[in-house]
Amino acid sequence: MPKVTSLQLPINSEQPRIMHIDLNSCFAMVEQQARPLLRGKPLGVTNRKTKNACVVAASYEAKHRGVKVGMPFSEARLHAPDLILVETDPPKYHYVYQKLVNIMKGYSPSVTMKSIDEGIIDFTGTERINRRSLQEIGREIKARLKDDVGKHMTCNIGIAPNRFLAKTAAGLNKPDGLDTISYSNLRSTLSNLELTDLTGIAQRNEARLNGAGIYTPLQFLDAPSELLYKRVFRSVCGDDWYKRLRGWEVDDYESSVQTVGRQYVMDEWQPSEEALRARLSYLCETTAMKLRYKGLAARGVMLYLMYANGDHWYERRIFNQPFFSNSDVLTRASLLFNRRPKDDWVRMMSISCYNLQPSNINQVSLLEEVNRETWLTEAVDQINSQFGEFTVTFAASLPAKGLVKQKIPFGSTRYFELLCNSA
Protein backbone atom coordinates (compact mmCIF):
# COMPACT_ATOMS: atom_id res chain seq x y z
CA MET A 1 0.00 0.00 0.00
CA PRO A 2 1.53 3.36 -0.98
CA LYS A 3 2.33 5.76 1.83
CA VAL A 4 -0.26 8.56 2.05
CA THR A 5 1.36 11.99 2.42
CA SER A 6 -0.28 15.38 2.75
CA LEU A 7 0.41 15.92 -0.94
CA GLN A 8 -2.16 13.30 -1.92
CA LEU A 9 -4.44 13.18 1.09
CA PRO A 10 -7.93 11.91 0.27
CA ILE A 11 -11.15 13.42 1.59
CA ASN A 12 -11.76 12.18 5.13
CA SER A 13 -14.43 9.48 4.87
CA GLU A 14 -14.81 8.91 8.63
CA GLN A 15 -18.18 9.31 10.32
CA PRO A 16 -18.62 12.97 11.43
CA ARG A 17 -17.92 13.19 15.18
CA ILE A 18 -17.49 16.94 15.69
CA MET A 19 -20.45 19.17 16.56
CA HIS A 20 -20.21 22.97 16.39
CA ILE A 21 -22.85 24.93 18.30
CA ASP A 22 -23.32 28.62 17.64
CA LEU A 23 -25.92 30.78 19.37
CA ASN A 24 -27.69 33.01 16.85
CA SER A 25 -26.81 36.69 17.31
CA CYS A 26 -26.08 35.74 20.89
CA PHE A 27 -26.30 38.99 22.86
CA ALA A 28 -29.25 40.33 20.88
CA MET A 29 -31.12 37.04 21.21
CA VAL A 30 -30.48 36.90 24.98
CA GLU A 31 -31.79 40.47 25.31
CA GLN A 32 -34.88 39.50 23.30
CA GLN A 33 -35.33 36.46 25.50
CA ALA A 34 -35.06 38.57 28.65
CA ARG A 35 -37.37 41.30 27.36
CA PRO A 36 -40.28 39.85 25.40
CA LEU A 37 -41.35 43.27 24.09
CA LEU A 38 -38.10 43.51 22.10
CA ARG A 39 -38.85 40.35 20.15
CA GLY A 40 -39.52 40.84 16.48
CA LYS A 41 -37.97 44.32 16.58
CA PRO A 42 -34.65 45.50 15.15
CA LEU A 43 -32.31 45.48 18.12
CA GLY A 44 -28.67 46.44 18.52
CA VAL A 45 -26.47 45.71 21.51
CA THR A 46 -23.65 48.10 22.29
CA ASN A 47 -21.02 48.56 24.97
CA ARG A 48 -21.78 52.26 25.30
CA LYS A 49 -24.97 54.08 24.39
CA THR A 50 -23.50 56.92 22.39
CA LYS A 51 -23.87 58.06 18.80
CA ASN A 52 -20.45 56.77 17.74
CA ALA A 53 -20.51 53.51 19.67
CA CYS A 54 -20.60 50.45 17.48
CA VAL A 55 -23.14 47.66 17.41
CA VAL A 56 -21.51 44.55 18.94
CA ALA A 57 -24.52 42.34 18.21
CA ALA A 58 -27.62 42.81 16.09
CA SER A 59 -30.88 40.88 16.07
CA TYR A 60 -31.91 39.10 12.89
CA GLU A 61 -34.58 41.77 12.35
CA ALA A 62 -31.83 44.40 12.36
CA LYS A 63 -29.53 42.31 10.17
CA HIS A 64 -32.28 41.93 7.57
CA ARG A 65 -32.46 45.72 7.39
CA GLY A 66 -28.73 46.00 6.68
CA VAL A 67 -27.34 46.55 10.17
CA LYS A 68 -23.99 44.85 10.52
CA VAL A 69 -21.92 44.00 13.58
CA GLY A 70 -19.24 46.64 14.09
CA MET A 71 -21.30 49.37 12.44
CA PRO A 72 -21.45 52.73 14.30
CA PHE A 73 -24.86 53.42 15.80
CA SER A 74 -25.31 56.56 13.69
CA GLU A 75 -24.84 54.52 10.50
CA ALA A 76 -27.00 51.65 11.76
CA ARG A 77 -29.86 54.09 12.33
CA LEU A 78 -29.74 55.03 8.65
CA HIS A 79 -30.51 51.40 7.77
CA ALA A 80 -33.07 50.91 10.52
CA PRO A 81 -34.44 54.21 11.86
CA ASP A 82 -36.44 52.37 14.55
CA LEU A 83 -33.39 50.44 15.76
CA ILE A 84 -33.50 49.91 19.51
CA LEU A 85 -30.13 50.08 21.23
CA VAL A 86 -29.48 48.38 24.55
CA GLU A 87 -26.28 48.19 26.56
CA THR A 88 -24.46 44.93 27.17
CA ASP A 89 -25.31 43.09 30.37
CA PRO A 90 -22.44 40.62 31.04
CA PRO A 91 -24.03 38.63 33.93
CA LYS A 92 -26.96 37.78 31.66
CA TYR A 93 -24.69 36.45 28.93
CA HIS A 94 -22.56 34.63 31.47
CA TYR A 95 -25.64 32.82 32.75
CA VAL A 96 -26.60 31.70 29.24
CA TYR A 97 -22.98 30.72 28.56
CA GLN A 98 -22.93 28.55 31.69
CA LYS A 99 -26.22 26.93 30.70
CA LEU A 100 -24.88 26.16 27.23
CA VAL A 101 -21.65 24.68 28.66
CA ASN A 102 -23.64 22.50 31.09
CA ILE A 103 -25.83 21.21 28.27
CA MET A 104 -22.82 20.46 26.07
CA LYS A 105 -20.87 18.70 28.83
CA GLY A 106 -23.75 16.27 29.24
CA TYR A 107 -22.80 14.61 25.96
CA SER A 108 -19.02 14.37 25.93
CA PRO A 109 -16.08 15.19 28.22
CA SER A 110 -14.37 16.88 25.30
CA VAL A 111 -16.03 20.29 25.10
CA THR A 112 -14.18 23.38 23.92
CA MET A 113 -15.73 26.84 24.08
CA LYS A 114 -14.35 28.93 21.23
CA SER A 115 -16.01 32.11 22.43
CA ILE A 116 -18.97 33.29 24.47
CA ASP A 117 -21.48 32.07 21.95
CA GLU A 118 -19.91 29.10 20.25
CA GLY A 119 -18.46 25.83 21.31
CA ILE A 120 -17.44 22.42 20.04
CA ILE A 121 -18.34 18.94 21.24
CA ASP A 122 -15.97 16.20 20.16
CA PHE A 123 -17.91 12.94 20.22
CA THR A 124 -14.87 10.82 19.36
CA GLY A 125 -14.77 7.82 21.71
CA THR A 126 -18.31 8.29 23.02
CA GLU A 127 -19.95 5.86 20.62
CA ARG A 128 -20.82 3.42 23.41
CA ILE A 129 -22.53 6.14 25.47
CA ASN A 130 -24.18 8.11 22.68
CA ARG A 131 -25.87 5.50 20.58
CA ARG A 132 -28.13 8.02 18.87
CA SER A 133 -27.19 9.90 15.74
CA LEU A 134 -25.53 13.29 16.14
CA GLN A 135 -28.46 14.87 14.31
CA GLU A 136 -30.84 13.55 16.96
CA ILE A 137 -28.56 14.81 19.73
CA GLY A 138 -28.41 18.16 17.95
CA ARG A 139 -32.20 18.45 17.99
CA GLU A 140 -32.22 17.55 21.67
CA ILE A 141 -29.64 20.26 22.44
CA LYS A 142 -31.84 22.83 20.69
CA ALA A 143 -34.84 21.72 22.77
CA ARG A 144 -32.83 21.78 26.02
CA LEU A 145 -31.63 25.31 25.29
CA LYS A 146 -35.26 26.41 25.02
CA ASP A 147 -36.21 24.54 28.21
CA ASP A 148 -33.27 25.71 30.30
CA VAL A 149 -32.93 29.32 29.12
CA GLY A 150 -36.08 30.34 27.27
CA LYS A 151 -38.31 29.67 24.32
CA HIS A 152 -36.81 32.46 22.19
CA MET A 153 -33.35 30.87 22.25
CA THR A 154 -32.15 29.24 19.05
CA CYS A 155 -28.80 27.94 17.88
CA ASN A 156 -27.10 26.75 14.74
CA ILE A 157 -25.57 23.32 14.85
CA GLY A 158 -23.04 21.96 12.40
CA ILE A 159 -21.78 18.38 12.31
CA ALA A 160 -18.68 17.32 10.37
CA PRO A 161 -15.46 15.29 10.61
CA ASN A 162 -13.38 18.32 11.67
CA ARG A 163 -13.82 21.68 13.43
CA PHE A 164 -13.57 23.80 10.31
CA LEU A 165 -16.23 21.93 8.36
CA ALA A 166 -18.47 21.75 11.45
CA LYS A 167 -18.32 25.55 11.75
CA THR A 168 -19.02 25.87 8.04
CA ALA A 169 -22.02 23.54 8.43
CA ALA A 170 -23.31 25.62 11.35
CA GLY A 171 -23.37 28.68 9.11
CA LEU A 172 -25.28 27.12 6.24
CA ASN A 173 -28.85 27.73 7.39
CA LYS A 174 -29.07 30.60 9.84
CA PRO A 175 -30.96 30.98 12.08
CA ASP A 176 -31.74 27.73 13.89
CA GLY A 177 -30.07 25.42 11.38
CA LEU A 178 -28.87 21.87 11.81
CA ASP A 179 -26.61 20.68 9.01
CA THR A 180 -24.08 17.97 8.40
CA ILE A 181 -21.09 18.01 6.10
CA SER A 182 -19.64 14.58 5.44
CA TYR A 183 -17.66 12.73 2.82
CA SER A 184 -20.80 12.27 0.75
CA ASN A 185 -21.97 15.89 0.51
CA LEU A 186 -18.73 17.88 0.88
CA ARG A 187 -18.46 18.76 -2.81
CA SER A 188 -22.12 19.66 -3.24
CA THR A 189 -22.02 21.83 -0.10
CA LEU A 190 -18.88 23.68 -1.15
CA SER A 191 -20.31 24.23 -4.64
CA ASN A 192 -22.98 26.50 -3.12
CA LEU A 193 -20.52 28.71 -1.23
CA GLU A 194 -18.29 31.67 -2.05
CA LEU A 195 -14.64 31.71 -1.03
CA THR A 196 -15.32 34.36 1.61
CA ASP A 197 -18.03 32.16 3.16
CA LEU A 198 -15.20 29.99 4.47
CA THR A 199 -14.01 30.93 7.95
CA GLY A 200 -10.51 32.35 7.64
CA ILE A 201 -10.88 33.51 4.04
CA ALA A 202 -11.42 37.24 3.93
CA GLN A 203 -10.46 39.77 1.25
CA ARG A 204 -6.68 39.29 1.45
CA ASN A 205 -6.72 35.51 1.35
CA GLU A 206 -9.35 35.65 -1.38
CA ALA A 207 -7.02 37.83 -3.43
CA ARG A 208 -4.15 35.38 -2.84
CA LEU A 209 -6.31 32.49 -4.03
CA ASN A 210 -7.56 34.49 -7.03
CA GLY A 211 -3.93 35.17 -7.93
CA ALA A 212 -3.42 31.42 -8.30
CA GLY A 213 -6.55 31.00 -10.41
CA ILE A 214 -8.75 29.78 -7.55
CA TYR A 215 -12.15 31.47 -7.52
CA THR A 216 -14.50 28.98 -5.86
CA PRO A 217 -14.35 26.70 -2.79
CA LEU A 218 -14.50 23.67 -5.10
CA GLN A 219 -11.42 24.87 -6.98
CA PHE A 220 -9.83 25.48 -3.56
CA LEU A 221 -10.65 21.89 -2.58
CA ASP A 222 -9.20 20.51 -5.80
CA ALA A 223 -6.04 22.62 -5.64
CA PRO A 224 -2.93 20.51 -5.00
CA SER A 225 -1.16 20.87 -1.67
CA GLU A 226 2.02 22.06 -3.36
CA LEU A 227 0.21 24.95 -5.07
CA LEU A 228 -1.33 26.10 -1.80
CA TYR A 229 1.94 25.69 0.09
CA LYS A 230 4.32 27.24 -2.40
CA ARG A 231 2.28 29.75 -4.39
CA VAL A 232 -0.80 30.81 -2.45
CA PHE A 233 0.02 30.95 1.24
CA ARG A 234 3.78 30.40 1.01
CA SER A 235 3.82 28.78 4.40
CA VAL A 236 2.60 25.76 6.31
CA CYS A 237 -0.83 27.45 6.25
CA GLY A 238 -1.24 26.12 2.70
CA ASP A 239 -0.78 22.57 3.93
CA ASP A 240 -3.23 23.22 6.76
CA TRP A 241 -5.87 24.50 4.33
CA TYR A 242 -5.38 21.45 2.13
CA LYS A 243 -6.09 19.16 5.11
CA ARG A 244 -8.82 21.35 6.60
CA LEU A 245 -10.91 21.37 3.43
CA ARG A 246 -10.65 17.58 3.18
CA GLY A 247 -12.05 17.07 6.66
CA TRP A 248 -8.77 16.33 8.50
CA GLU A 249 -8.28 18.02 11.87
CA VAL A 250 -5.68 20.80 12.09
CA ASP A 251 -7.42 23.23 14.44
CA ASP A 252 -7.41 21.13 17.61
CA TYR A 253 -4.98 23.20 19.67
CA GLU A 254 -5.17 25.69 22.52
CA SER A 255 -3.45 29.04 22.29
CA SER A 256 -1.65 30.38 25.33
CA VAL A 257 -1.94 33.89 26.75
CA GLN A 258 0.80 36.11 25.28
CA THR A 259 -0.40 39.56 26.31
CA VAL A 260 -2.87 40.97 28.81
CA GLY A 261 -4.27 44.44 28.32
CA ARG A 262 -7.06 46.94 27.93
CA GLN A 263 -7.86 49.67 25.46
CA TYR A 264 -10.23 52.59 25.52
CA VAL A 265 -11.57 55.03 22.96
CA MET A 266 -11.69 58.42 24.67
CA ASP A 267 -15.10 59.71 25.68
CA GLU A 268 -13.99 63.35 25.27
CA TRP A 269 -12.87 64.97 22.02
CA GLN A 270 -10.27 67.11 23.74
CA PRO A 271 -9.30 65.24 26.90
CA SER A 272 -7.28 67.14 29.49
CA GLU A 273 -4.09 65.80 31.05
CA GLU A 274 -6.05 64.88 34.20
CA ALA A 275 -8.71 63.04 32.19
CA LEU A 276 -6.06 61.07 30.32
CA ARG A 277 -4.26 60.11 33.52
CA ALA A 278 -7.52 59.06 35.19
CA ARG A 279 -8.32 56.72 32.33
CA LEU A 280 -4.75 55.42 32.18
CA SER A 281 -4.90 54.70 35.90
CA TYR A 282 -8.19 52.85 35.53
CA LEU A 283 -6.93 50.82 32.56
CA CYS A 284 -3.76 49.89 34.48
CA GLU A 285 -5.82 48.74 37.46
CA THR A 286 -8.04 46.51 35.35
CA THR A 287 -5.03 45.16 33.43
CA ALA A 288 -3.31 44.22 36.70
CA MET A 289 -6.54 42.60 37.88
CA LYS A 290 -6.57 40.50 34.70
CA LEU A 291 -2.95 39.48 35.30
CA ARG A 292 -3.66 38.32 38.84
CA TYR A 293 -6.88 36.61 37.77
CA LYS A 294 -4.81 34.44 35.41
CA GLY A 295 -2.09 33.94 38.06
CA LEU A 296 0.45 35.73 35.89
CA ALA A 297 3.13 38.37 36.29
CA ALA A 298 4.57 40.44 33.45
CA ARG A 299 7.96 41.91 32.71
CA GLY A 300 7.01 44.10 29.78
CA VAL A 301 4.62 47.02 29.32
CA MET A 302 3.47 48.57 26.07
CA LEU A 303 1.53 51.78 25.72
CA TYR A 304 -0.20 52.63 22.44
CA LEU A 305 -1.86 55.96 21.69
CA MET A 306 -3.86 56.96 18.65
CA TYR A 307 -4.26 60.68 17.95
CA ALA A 308 -7.07 62.74 16.45
CA ASN A 309 -5.17 63.21 13.17
CA GLY A 310 -4.86 59.43 12.75
CA ASP A 311 -1.21 59.23 13.81
CA HIS A 312 -0.25 56.69 16.37
CA TRP A 313 2.58 56.32 18.84
CA TYR A 314 3.71 53.43 20.96
CA GLU A 315 6.52 52.55 23.26
CA ARG A 316 7.35 49.40 25.15
CA ARG A 317 9.85 48.44 27.75
CA ILE A 318 11.08 45.30 29.48
CA PHE A 319 11.83 45.51 33.20
CA ASN A 320 14.16 43.34 35.26
CA GLN A 321 11.63 42.21 37.84
CA PRO A 322 8.20 40.69 37.10
CA PHE A 323 5.22 42.64 38.41
CA PHE A 324 1.50 42.11 38.97
CA SER A 325 0.22 44.79 41.38
CA ASN A 326 -1.95 47.72 40.31
CA SER A 327 0.60 50.31 41.35
CA ASP A 328 3.46 48.46 39.60
CA VAL A 329 1.59 48.46 36.29
CA LEU A 330 0.58 52.11 36.68
CA THR A 331 4.11 53.24 37.61
CA ARG A 332 5.62 51.51 34.61
CA ALA A 333 2.90 52.66 32.21
CA SER A 334 3.29 56.23 33.50
CA LEU A 335 7.00 56.09 32.65
CA LEU A 336 6.05 55.49 29.03
CA PHE A 337 3.05 57.84 29.10
CA ASN A 338 5.27 60.76 30.20
CA ARG A 339 7.35 60.32 27.04
CA ARG A 340 4.41 60.59 24.63
CA PRO A 341 4.22 63.28 21.94
CA LYS A 342 1.81 66.03 23.00
CA ASP A 343 1.08 67.62 19.64
CA ASP A 344 -2.50 66.42 19.25
CA TRP A 345 -5.53 65.14 21.15
CA VAL A 346 -5.49 61.50 22.19
CA ARG A 347 -8.38 59.50 20.71
CA MET A 348 -7.54 55.99 21.87
CA MET A 349 -5.34 54.55 24.54
CA SER A 350 -4.19 50.97 24.92
CA ILE A 351 -2.07 49.37 27.62
CA SER A 352 -0.79 45.83 27.46
CA CYS A 353 1.54 43.70 29.53
CA TYR A 354 3.70 41.05 27.87
CA ASN A 355 6.57 38.70 28.59
CA LEU A 356 4.27 36.83 30.93
CA GLN A 357 5.27 34.25 33.50
CA PRO A 358 3.58 32.49 36.41
CA SER A 359 3.12 34.88 39.31
CA ASN A 360 5.14 34.30 42.49
CA ILE A 361 2.55 36.11 44.60
CA ASN A 362 2.66 33.36 47.25
CA GLN A 363 6.43 33.43 47.57
CA VAL A 364 7.69 35.51 50.49
CA SER A 365 10.49 37.84 49.48
CA LEU A 366 13.61 38.68 51.46
CA LEU A 367 12.80 42.33 50.84
CA GLU A 368 10.26 43.73 53.25
CA GLU A 369 8.98 46.39 50.83
CA VAL A 370 8.21 43.75 48.19
CA ASN A 371 6.24 41.74 50.74
CA ARG A 372 4.29 44.79 51.87
CA GLU A 373 3.32 45.56 48.29
CA THR A 374 2.20 41.96 47.74
CA TRP A 375 0.23 41.82 51.00
CA LEU A 376 -1.42 45.15 50.27
CA THR A 377 -2.45 43.89 46.83
CA GLU A 378 -3.86 40.69 48.33
CA ALA A 379 -5.77 42.64 50.99
CA VAL A 380 -7.27 44.99 48.39
CA ASP A 381 -8.25 42.03 46.21
CA GLN A 382 -9.96 40.37 49.18
CA ILE A 383 -11.93 43.52 50.02
CA ASN A 384 -12.97 43.94 46.40
CA SER A 385 -13.95 40.30 46.17
CA GLN A 386 -16.11 40.67 49.30
CA PHE A 387 -17.79 43.97 48.50
CA GLY A 388 -17.53 44.23 44.72
CA GLU A 389 -14.77 45.30 42.34
CA PHE A 390 -13.39 48.84 42.72
CA THR A 391 -14.62 49.17 46.31
CA VAL A 392 -10.98 50.06 47.05
CA THR A 393 -9.41 51.78 44.07
CA PHE A 394 -6.91 54.49 43.16
CA ALA A 395 -8.25 57.97 43.82
CA ALA A 396 -6.78 58.86 40.42
CA SER A 397 -9.08 56.29 38.78
CA LEU A 398 -12.29 57.65 40.27
CA PRO A 399 -13.18 60.13 37.48
CA ALA A 400 -12.98 57.26 34.97
CA LYS A 401 -14.79 54.66 37.08
CA GLY A 402 -18.26 55.26 35.66
CA LEU A 403 -17.01 55.88 32.12
CA VAL A 404 -14.53 53.13 31.29
CA LYS A 405 -16.67 50.04 31.38
CA GLN A 406 -15.48 46.49 31.21
CA LYS A 407 -16.40 45.36 27.74
CA ILE A 408 -17.77 42.13 26.47
CA PRO A 409 -14.96 40.34 24.67
CA PHE A 410 -15.68 39.20 21.14
CA GLY A 411 -13.56 36.08 21.15
CA SER A 412 -12.03 34.74 24.32
CA THR A 413 -13.92 33.80 27.46
CA ARG A 414 -10.75 33.93 29.55
CA TYR A 415 -11.90 36.84 31.70
CA PHE A 416 -15.64 36.26 31.72
CA GLU A 417 -15.85 35.54 35.47
CA LEU A 418 -13.78 38.62 36.24
CA LEU A 419 -15.94 40.71 33.93
CA CYS A 420 -19.12 39.53 35.62
CA ASN A 421 -17.74 40.25 39.10
CA SER A 422 -17.05 43.83 38.14
CA ALA A 423 -20.26 44.37 36.15
Next chain:
Amino acid sequence: MENIININKDVSVVAYYFRNAGERLRCFPKRIEWEGKRVDFTETGLRHPTKKGQRMVHVFDMTDGNADYRLEFDAEHLTWTLVSIADISYAQSNLFAAAH
Protein backbone atom coordinates in the same frame (compact mmCIF):
# COMPACT_ATOMS: atom_id res chain seq x y z
CA MET B 1 -34.02 54.99 21.51
CA GLU B 2 -36.01 53.00 24.01
CA ASN B 3 -37.30 54.58 27.17
CA ILE B 4 -35.87 53.14 30.38
CA ILE B 5 -36.81 54.58 33.74
CA ASN B 6 -34.68 53.62 36.73
CA ILE B 7 -36.85 53.04 39.79
CA ASN B 8 -34.62 51.30 42.37
CA LYS B 9 -37.35 50.98 44.99
CA ASP B 10 -38.27 48.12 47.31
CA VAL B 11 -41.56 46.56 46.25
CA SER B 12 -44.08 44.13 47.71
CA VAL B 13 -44.26 40.91 45.70
CA VAL B 14 -46.70 38.08 45.39
CA ALA B 15 -44.73 35.15 43.98
CA TYR B 16 -45.66 31.62 42.99
CA TYR B 17 -43.24 28.77 43.58
CA PHE B 18 -43.59 25.61 41.51
CA ARG B 19 -42.01 22.59 43.12
CA ASN B 20 -41.98 20.45 40.03
CA ALA B 21 -41.08 23.11 37.47
CA GLY B 22 -37.65 23.35 35.88
CA GLU B 23 -35.15 25.79 37.31
CA ARG B 24 -36.29 28.47 34.90
CA LEU B 25 -39.86 28.60 36.17
CA ARG B 26 -39.44 27.54 39.79
CA CYS B 27 -40.19 31.05 41.06
CA PHE B 28 -42.65 33.32 39.28
CA PRO B 29 -43.20 36.80 40.75
CA LYS B 30 -46.83 37.29 39.79
CA ARG B 31 -47.61 40.73 41.19
CA ILE B 32 -45.69 43.74 42.48
CA GLU B 33 -46.98 46.75 44.37
CA TRP B 34 -45.21 49.95 45.22
CA GLU B 35 -46.34 53.51 45.97
CA GLY B 36 -49.96 52.64 45.29
CA LYS B 37 -49.24 51.05 41.93
CA ARG B 38 -49.77 47.45 40.97
CA VAL B 39 -48.48 45.35 38.08
CA ASP B 40 -49.48 41.79 37.22
CA PHE B 41 -46.86 39.92 35.24
CA THR B 42 -47.67 37.54 32.43
CA GLU B 43 -44.24 36.16 31.53
CA THR B 44 -40.69 35.71 32.81
CA GLY B 45 -38.19 36.69 30.15
CA LEU B 46 -35.05 35.50 31.89
CA ARG B 47 -34.04 34.79 35.46
CA HIS B 48 -30.35 34.88 36.14
CA PRO B 49 -28.25 34.95 39.30
CA THR B 50 -25.50 37.49 39.76
CA LYS B 51 -23.22 38.54 42.56
CA LYS B 52 -22.87 41.90 44.25
CA GLY B 53 -19.68 41.36 46.20
CA GLN B 54 -20.40 38.14 48.11
CA ARG B 55 -24.21 38.67 48.03
CA MET B 56 -26.24 36.56 45.65
CA VAL B 57 -28.90 38.48 43.77
CA HIS B 58 -31.44 36.91 41.42
CA VAL B 59 -32.42 39.14 38.55
CA PHE B 60 -35.88 38.64 37.03
CA ASP B 61 -36.69 40.22 33.69
CA MET B 62 -40.48 40.27 33.66
CA THR B 63 -43.21 41.61 31.42
CA ASP B 64 -46.89 42.40 31.85
CA GLY B 65 -47.37 42.52 28.08
CA ASN B 66 -47.10 46.32 27.99
CA ALA B 67 -43.68 47.02 29.46
CA ASP B 68 -40.57 45.14 30.58
CA TYR B 69 -39.64 45.22 34.25
CA ARG B 70 -36.37 44.32 35.94
CA LEU B 71 -36.74 42.93 39.46
CA GLU B 72 -33.96 41.89 41.82
CA PHE B 73 -34.34 39.46 44.68
CA ASP B 74 -31.61 39.77 47.30
CA ALA B 75 -31.11 36.23 48.59
CA GLU B 76 -29.34 37.50 51.73
CA HIS B 77 -31.79 40.16 52.85
CA LEU B 78 -34.88 38.58 51.22
CA THR B 79 -35.88 41.87 49.63
CA TRP B 80 -37.36 42.58 46.21
CA THR B 81 -36.30 45.68 44.31
CA LEU B 82 -37.87 47.08 41.17
CA VAL B 83 -34.77 48.22 39.33
CA SER B 84 -36.17 49.66 36.12
CA ILE B 85 -39.08 49.78 33.71
CA ALA B 86 -38.57 49.85 29.97
CA ASP B 87 -41.14 51.49 27.68
CA ILE B 88 -42.52 53.54 30.53
CA SER B 89 -44.93 55.35 28.25
CA TYR B 90 -46.84 52.10 27.83
CA ALA B 91 -46.36 51.23 31.45
CA GLN B 92 -47.75 54.46 32.83
CA SER B 93 -51.02 54.12 31.00
CA ASN B 94 -51.49 50.58 32.24
CA LEU B 95 -50.60 50.87 35.88
CA PHE B 96 -53.47 50.24 38.23
CA ALA B 97 -53.62 52.01 41.55
CA ALA B 98 -53.58 49.47 44.34
CA ALA B 99 -56.16 51.56 46.13
CA HIS B 100 -58.82 50.78 43.51
